[in-house]
Amino acid sequence: MLWIAVLAAVGIGAASVSAGTSDSFTIPGTQSQKALDLLGKEFPGASAAGATARVVFEAPDGRKLTSGADKAEVEALVADLRKASQVADVADPFTGGTVSKDGSVAYAQVTYKVAQADVTDRARADLKSVADRGDKAGLAVSMGGNAVQVKSEQSAGELIGLAVAAVALVITFGSLLAAGLPLLTAIFGIVVAVTAITLTSAFVDLSSSTSTLALMLGLAVAIDYALFIVSRYRGEIREVHEPEEAAGRALGTAGSAVVFAGLTVVIALAGLSIIGVGLLTDIGLGAAGAVAIAVLIALTLLPALLGFAGPRIMKGKLKARRMRAIEECGEGEPAGVRWARFVTRNPVKVLAVAVAALFALAIPALSLQLAMPSDSSAAPGSTQRLAYDTITKGFGAGYNGPLTVVVDGRGRGRGRRRARAAGAAPG
DSSP: OHHHHHHHHHHHHHHHOOOOOBOOOOOTTSHHHHHHHHHHHHOGGGOTTSOEEEEEEEOOTTOOSSSHHHHHHHHHHHHHHHTSTTEEEEEOHHHHTOBOTTSSEEEEEEEESSOGGGOOHHHHHHHHHHHHHHHHTTOEEEEESTTTSOOOOOOTHHHHHHHHHHHHHHHHHSOHHHHHHHHHHHHHHHHHHHHHHHHHTTTSOOBTHHHHHHHHHHHHHHHHHHHHHHHHHHHHHHTTOOHHHHHHHHHHHHHHHHHHHHHHHHHHHHGGGGGOOHHHHHHHHHHHHHHHHHHHHHHTHHHHHHHHHGGGGGOOTTOOHHHHHHHHHOOSOOHHHHHHHHHHHSHHHHHHHHHHHHHHHTGGGGGOOOOOOOGGGSOTTSHHHHHHHHHHHHHOTTTTSOOOOOOOOTTTSOHHHHHHHHHTOOO
């Protein structure tokens, strides 16, 4: 009843707040963050932190965008881009110097008034409408930039993982009741944790990734911790202990392991806040809170549910014949015991096979390429990938990665000279 009251309290609180999470990513103290902060302060209209898009135009073979009807069409499309929803500014390719030397490729840089997470579906629809009109006019128009990327919705991965865990628990215990308790407590704990994070977002600016990681990690550890205790409880019931004593013995043994394991995970996740990056601090503390709730539920709510289950937790129609023989007659040995004996009898062979298997699983890491997601990693044939490849084709490799240099020459009397020196710097 106390846990139901807690859930009701945080649920009502979360439903009554209107604040949302943030998708901004800042690293205080870095040169890039200082440049963005300075741009935002001195040039608020520049939308330094706003979303951007590149609308790339490519002329048909044998034609150029610098003259004739194709140039007029590009100028008309650029004018339409300026009228699009949420657009702050559009850099004309003909006046901004973003036309390739052969005149076959050009692009318009679109800057939005809002960040990527706040770009609306209408704004993306306006952008696509301009591209469609260009295609109908005979130009090859593609779009890149973070404004084109649609924010991914919460996938069904957690639900699939929950279903897989349910099947594994049913196979392990052979009982729907025994398998259902870890799932029930895990779902309850996740609901409490996510609603508490939502409530906290009304008072603290939290990242949108906080609840996602808390959900995934909290669900995993909650099932794991409850599994320890339920398994030990069934063992104590099998030893002909009364349900209350069996629950006490289960908490006194497996419960200690749960507390130690949970405390270790909480400390590790909370340690992310030492780095000083707001995003990592949010997701670390949020996930640590979810793990702490999972531990508390395993030590309090789960024993209460075991009190309702009692000896019925041993009954199940889904048990295999060997499992029934072991539990009812004491005949045979569990598969875990037989496997452990095999491993201890053949330690070198098992070690060699395990190491070889790990090396085989690690083979894909040899071709692993680490980088931030960009249009270059978009799916082949997508508009983002086409825009990236077209710019590379027209302007050369590396042109897709521009560098913004901010020169602050206030109070030194050498601002213009410093700006010229920065612009002439090699690389």
